[in-house]
Amino acid sequence: MGTLDGRVAFVTGVARGQGRSHAVKLAEEGADIIGIDALADEPTVHYPLATRTDLDETAELIEHLGRRAILSRADVRDLPALIAAVDAAVASLDRLDIIVANAGIFSLGAVLDIHERTWQDMIDVNLTGAWHTLKAAVPHIRAGGRGGSVIMISSGAALMPPPGIGHYNAAKAGVVALAKTLAQEVGPEFIRVNCIGPGNVDTPMIDNDVTRRLFMPHLEQPTREDAEKPDSRYVAVNALPVPWVTPADVSNVVAFLASDASRYLTGLVVPVDAGYLVKK
Numbered sequence: 001m002g003t004l005d006g007r008v009a010f011v012t013g014v015a016r017g018q019g020r021s022h023a024v025k026l027a028e029e030g031a032d033i034i035g036i037d038a039l040a041d042e043p044t045v046h047y048p049l050a051t052r053t054d055l056d057e058t059a060e061l062i063e064h065l066g067r068r069a070i071l072s073r074a075d076v077r078d079l080p081a082l083i084a085a086v087d088a089a090v091a092s093l094d095r096l097d098i099i100v101a102n103a104g105i106f107s108l109g110a111v112l113d114i115h116e117r118t119w120q121d122m123i124d125v126n127l128t129g130a131w132h133t134l135k136a137a138v139p140h141i142r143a144g145g146r147g148g149s150v151i152m153i154s155s156g157a158a159l160m161p162p163p164g165i166g167h168y169n170a171a172k173a174g175v176v177a178l179a180k181t182l183a184q185e186v187g188p189e190f191i192r193v194n195c196i197g198p199g200n201v202d203t204p205m206i207d208n209d210v211t212r213r214l215f216m217p218h219l220e221q222p223t224r225e226d227a228e229k230p231d232s233r234y235v236a237v238n239a240l241p242v243p244w245v246t247p248a249d250v251s252n253v254v255a256f257l258a259s260d261a262s263r264y265l266t267g268l269v270v271p272v273d274a275g276y277l278v279k280k
């Protein structure tokens with residue numbers, strides 16, 4: 001018996017990283033999975049995004065658990081494509097109970113130096129894309145009349161914004177505002193809306209040379225081993241002596257927020273951050 005037996009979840013950015021981990025965890029708890037991913041690199045993003053192979057691997061992991069996976073290519077900036085993907089999958093799986101608005105990008109730039117394209121891509125993907133996800137999917141939860149759970153992946157950066165990524169901080173703070181607003185609007189239908197604010201999470205978003213240089217500008221070629229050293233800045237920003245959490249650590253909280261164990265929790269931002277916020 002899983003905590004989510006018989007339920008259906010929609011996860012964006014499902015091909016790899018946290019999105020894959022959330023989808024697999026929800027499937028372990030009994031949910032069937034609808035998922036989308038853009039499967040395309042972004043010119044303003046300094047690391048490669050997910051591929052078709054990544055998406056296929058996620059589908060295999062879910063199906064290996066005996067759950068159904070309807071995963072397809074769609075960009076969260078494209079509202080008609082999102083609606084088409086979710087409508088078709090819900091028609092096949094009959095219901096929707098859980099949404100994980102997870103897809104996101106990361107790029108760098110001081111507030112006064114950010115290129116307009118970089119700014120716009122960030123807002124379009126991380127903020128407008130999250131809103132599109134709600135527009136495409138919440139009506140299906142509503143139509144079921146059983147209530148449900150919406151989980152939006154924000155960031156610790158929304159609550160305690162570090163320098164050098166103002167556009168990211170602003171987009172993720174917008175996600176928190178959106179979630180808290182929607183929580184009030186759909187609360188009467190027992191649809192709950194919460195955010196998770198991860199600290200650094202060990203995914204390709206931070207495990208790359210450019211992001212490492214943001215944290216360790218004094219090193220010319222900072223490595224993953226440098227980041228993991230006890231005196232590294234990755235470790236120094238957290239209360240607990242770790243450089244990052246794993247996707248599974250975030251997925252455990254996603255599964256809790258998706259389940260009835262959290263049935264009266266709504267409008268919250270739950271940090272999964274090894275004490276990043278408390279340390280500031």
Ligand SMILES: NC(=O)c1ccc[n+]([C@@H]2O[C@H](COP(=O)([O-])OP(=O)(O)OC[C@H]3O[C@@H](n4cnc5c(N)ncnc54)[C@H](O)[C@@H]3O)[C@@H](O)[C@H]2O)c1
Binds near residue numbers: 013037102201
């Ligand atoms: N990694 C971290 O340190 C960290 C910290 C806090 C919050 N987050 C947030 O967690 C979420 C997941 O990131 P991750 O760490 O797994 O990184 P990731 O890069 O491994 O995964 C992001 C996924 O989103 C997909 N994606 C990107 N743009 C898309 C678009 N326009 N439409 C559809 N899919 C798109 C990518 O292809 C990829 O599969 C993001 O919202 C990110 O901002 C990450």
